[in-house]
Amino acid sequence: TQLLEQSPQFLSIQEGENLTVYCNSSSVFSSLQWYRQEPGEGPVLLVTVVTGGEVKKLKRLTFQFGDARKDSSLHITAAQPGDTGLYLCAGTDSGTSYGKLTFGQGTILTVHP
């Protein structure tokens, strides 16, 4: 069973600060995804990274897939209160069929005004 470890588990920052969330594994993933979940709702897909070393930007969010495809990071620049939520990374094993995902435990981000 592949495992994904996210850190930190909790992050409480002030508006305007930068932050990075990490997602690490000892296993190789064919792709890795980041989701954001708000209270009372289901996770919403933010990005999918596929190629080792790939960097994708979504406004103030920067996602990176490690060269060896075993780790990923999410960096938020100038965080805003609207960024508050649970961030989940999830990976797909290349040997896994039908899109089964392994999820990390999640990072709860709180951005204070």
Add this chain to the structure above:
Amino acid sequence: NAGVTQTPKFQVLKTGQSMTLQCAQDMNHNSMYWYRQDPGMGLRLIYYSASEGTTDKGEVPNGYNVSRLNKREFSLRLESAAPSQTSVYFCASSEQIRLGQTIYEQYFGPGTRLTVT
């Protein structure tokens, strides 16, 4: 286009009662999934269905059964609810975004919050 819908949104059961959680998607996806989410444990896969007519166990299948009624609908049944099944349940469906590669993107429903007393 509603995406993935789930009913009910909230449910309280007594130990030993049974119930079925309903899920439907209108995106014509082949694969569907049921997860449970507990604090500090992320999302854990209960069952999945690769296509209409097939179902397979995930990480935590004990105490649950599923039915893939047709391409749109995938239901989760608790035959005899236990307090350990108190959780938030999410249904998801996925599409393969690159042919020939195991790269899928999942879309989630809003969840069912279940309490078993």
